Amino acid sequence: MCYIKANLFFGGLSVITEVAGQYNAEDLESQVRILWERAQTYRKVRELRVGGKKFFFVDGPPYTTGRIHLGTAWNKVIKDSVLRYKSMNGFAVKDRAGWDMHGLPIEVKVEESFGFRSKKYIEAYGVDKFIQRCKEFALRQKDDMTRQFKILGAWLDWDDPYMTLKNEYLEAAWWTLKKAHENNLLERGLRVVNWCPRCQTAISDSEV
Structure with missing residues (x-):
């Protein structure tokens, strides 16, 4: 044959x-x-569309917790298909990649790597040191996952991604909270929340 x-x-x-x-x-x-x-095909295609109607895409960022899985791959392929379609129809696509580099999933991964079994281990190790280890872990996983998404053929601006661990994003979150407080949009009250006895923190429904 x-x-x-x-x-x-x-x-x-x-x-x-x-x-x-x-x-x-x-x-x-x-x-x-x-x-x-x-x-440099990606760059040249984007340059050809500079004068077109703008299409701004915000990448709902995946957690940098390890290798990509079927769900993250499926998600990225769908996004890539839409962005390519828009580009082929003359749109100037803004497609900056994004990474969610905060949260309990990353902290738990780092805890597991150290053999920590509760919050007390983190306090004994040093909170600042633990935060630094979490940042280093997230950055390593970001690089690995970028390589994996590239193997899938996904076209995004991988060279200038937004990363939620950067100070400008932390400051933006605090600024938003401050503005909400100034405009009386926050309230104090009693609510039922999910609680993890091991992590000693509130958790979302998806983490239960």
């Missing part, structure tokens, strides 16, 4: 040739990624 194979060279894909043997999808995907990187 004969299979079709596209040979890669720097300027683009060569003339399609007919070869014998097993079709290797992974090999072809790798060649396409190399082509996109060398030819």
